[in-house]
Amino acid sequence: MMRFIYTPVKRCLWCFLIFFLLIMWNNINTRGNEQKIVKEKERYYVNSGRCQMPYVNPFNDEVMKVYKRFQFIPCTNESDMVTLLYDEFMKKYVLHTNEEVVHQMIELNENAVACFYQKIVYGKHADVYDSLGNKTRFNQDYIVSYDVEGMLVECRTADETKVLQKDAFVLVQPPKKVKKIGSHRKPSIIMYGIDTVSRTNLRRTMPMIFEFLKSPGWYEMKGYNKVADNSFPNIFAMLTGFSPETAKTQICDTDLPKCLDNVPFIWKELKRAGYLTAYAEDETGANTFTYSKHGFSKKPVDYYFRPFLTALENNTLTTRCPGCQMKYCLGRRLANSYIFDYCRQFMQRFVASRPIWGMFWSNHFSHDDTFMLSGMEHKILTDLLNFERDGAFEHTIMIFFSDHGARFGPLMQMKEAFLEERQPMMFIYLPPWFRSKYPQYALSLAQNQNRLSSNFDMYNTLKHILRIAKMQKDSKVSWSYDCPKCQSLFYPLPVNRSCSEAAIKEEYCTCHRYEEVRDNTSNWRMAEMVVTRINQYLWQNHLQNLCANLTLRFVNATEVRVDNLDGNLNTKTGLRHYHSKFQVHQNLGEFFATILYNKDNEELKVNVELISRINMYGNDSVCVKNKIQKLYCICLTELKNI
Known part of the structure; x- marks a missing residue:
């Protein structure tokens, strides 16, 4: 009987050796050495006539004063009493009781333990589980039936009076219907994402992973620029080619029930083309499609993790790491470990035999503290090494990416905060067979590494892969609705590309040069007017009885745009682009605004809904449900005496 262990992973000797050497290398890596290791020759990530995106030293003195x-x-130091195995011959999962662990825990014979599992029953509503099945006792090497996709496991003493260990597993079972896919080789796509990781912070907190991502076949999109403020609109653009605002007029309002069921997500087209599809996140509260939204009423993909996640959160002991709001451990395992295991099973089961698409997204260890990534470096590196050991990279186009950089916390007080927030990491891997068969696409991807790109280009790239899979005629047609000039990253991007051509608003564009303004009177007046506009916005949305009227407390910094790379510098009207970072009295809320302002006649133009909130606001806005309005509302009931 051939068995492959999914949880936990059996690592071979060379894996341990590499892992040990990498840890030793990391531990002796002093601040001075780090600066030498991460040397970058270029002064800019992008340097063209219409975009100058500066490189930022991840270990500059300002950052290192606050970096920790x-x-x-770990979630537990105990060994696993029960292990989930996969029998390659039978094509079924097996529950194996680790007798040595049992002996160590109860110091009795192997019959002195009774283990049970409960099936997690998939719900009628897509986003929740329906119920738990009856407790089923199992013996050594128990064969799990195909209808079990998730389970809670419990082992007790033989008299069932004492619980010895609880655990949980989620299983990728064979599809109920198998669609014929033909003989043409179709590239599989795995999108492995981590929330709130800028390209600079990746270099700072996970240097070993950055080194791994320099391996042959990997391409870093160094000019990748986000198109919106937070997770949902950035991921939405990548998976649909729409902004939520345009979708509201062209498809439906994503804030309304059942709308997401009708959105043309890329996975729908891939599924029709014969792909098996999967989607998984590790946090229900901050889930991309359910935070301040209604989620899906119908199962969106073939393998949808959220119902099992709700069962895990409700039926295991959840713990949080120090200073974290999100759940760190679900029972004995990291929340992220469930995502990785689900992704790995999905690839191990199918990637060698049929095309698959999956997005596996992790929030819990990166969202609340931007430096906590450093504590997960070895874990994520082991994930990537395991993918490599499984041979998954032989078949798969992998996208290792994030949605944006830090949006609050100590990095927002740095000089390069504007760049940190707007430049998420984006790495794309092309397998050897794809590079060999389509050398022109690999060449274009290499050329595009130092050119301006956006989420809409990424959407077009996914569409391009779909066209390759369907053997459709090669074409440079633009597929992204919200960016007519965007294109696939498998074609050379224009060298002199502007942010507007990539559908990146000035509020998020990192191509332009700003310099500090030292006019305290003008800076204060400008910020004061912006605060007035925020208050007017709250009134226009009938929130004045819920939210406090804001008053300016302090202007942290003001910058004015000094280049004219895109020809939009309006000298005739006197309007100039400014950045204003300021704080209000109410709960010390901090904001960052990009505005058009004429300091001579005090004409000001600002889109309030594009103003960023740059400090953690916790329960400040619990009285408001709308995700955007939450940024500007400090509830009267939550006002603090400061």
Whole structure:
């Protein structure tokens, strides 16, 4: 009987050796050495006539004054009493009881333990589980039936009076219907994402992973620029080619029930082309499609993790790491470990035999503290090494990416905060067979590494892969609705590309040069007017009885745009682009605004809904449900005496 262990992973000797050497290398890596290791020759990520995107030293003196490296925190030090195995011959999962662990825990014979599992029953509504099945006792090497996709496991003493260990597993079972896919080789796509990781912070907190991502076949999109403020609109653009605002007029309002069921997500087209599809996130509260939204009423993909996640959160002991709001451990395992295991099973089961698409997204260890990434470096590196060991990279186009950089916390007080927030990491891997068969696409991807790109280009790239899979005629047609001039990254991007051509608003564009303004009177007046506009916005949305009227407390910094790379510098009207970072009295809320302002006649133009909130606001806005309005509302009931 051939068995492959999914949880936990059996690592071979060379894996341990590499892992040990990498840890030793990382531990002796002093601040001075880090600066030498991460040397970058270019002064700019992008340097063209219409975009100058500056390189930022991840270890500059300003950042290193606040940078702290985290240690990995395990969820348990206990060995697994029950292991989930996969029998390659039978094509079924097996529950194996680890007798040595049993002996160690109860110091009795192997019959002195009774283990049970409960099936997690998939719900009628897509986003929740329906119920738990009856407790089923299992013996050694129990064969799990195909209808079990998730389970809670419990082992007790033989008299069932004492619980010895609880665990949980989620299983990728064979599809009920198998669609014929033909003999043409179709590239599989795996999108492995981590929330709130800028390209600079990746270099700072996970240097070993950055080194791994320099391996042959990997391409870093160094000019990748986000198109919106937070997770949902950035991921939405990548998966649909629409902004939520345009979708509201062209498809439906994503804030309304059942709308997401009708949105043309890329996975729908891939599924029709014969792909098996999967989607998984590790946090229900901050889930991309359910935070301040209604989620899906119908199962959106073939393998949808959220119902099992709700069962895990409700039926296991959940713990949070120090200073975290999100759940760190679900029972004995990291929340992220469930995502990785689900992704790995999905690839191990299918990638060698049929095309698959999956997005596996992790929030819990990166969202609340931007430096906590450093504590997860070895874990994520082991994930990537395991993908490599499985041979998954032989078949798969992998996208290792994020949605944006830090949006609050200590990095927002740095000189390069504007760049940190707007430049998420984006790495794309092309397998050897794809590079060999389509050398022109690999060449274009290499050329595009130092050219301006956006989420809409990424959407077009996914569409391009779909066209390759369907053997459709090669074409440079633009597929993204909200960016007519965007294109696939498998074609050379224009060298002199502007932010507007990539559908990146000035509020998010990192191509332009700003310099500090030292006019305290003008800076204060400008920020004061912006605060007035925020208050007017709250009134226009009938929130004045819920939200406090804001008053300016302090102007942190003001910058004015000094280049004219895109020809939009309006000297005739006197309007100039400014950045204003300021704080209000109410709960010390901090904001960052990009505005058009004429300091001579005090004409000001600002889109309030594009103003960023740059400090953690916790429960400040619990009285408001709308995700955007939450940024500007400080509830009267939550006002603090400061």
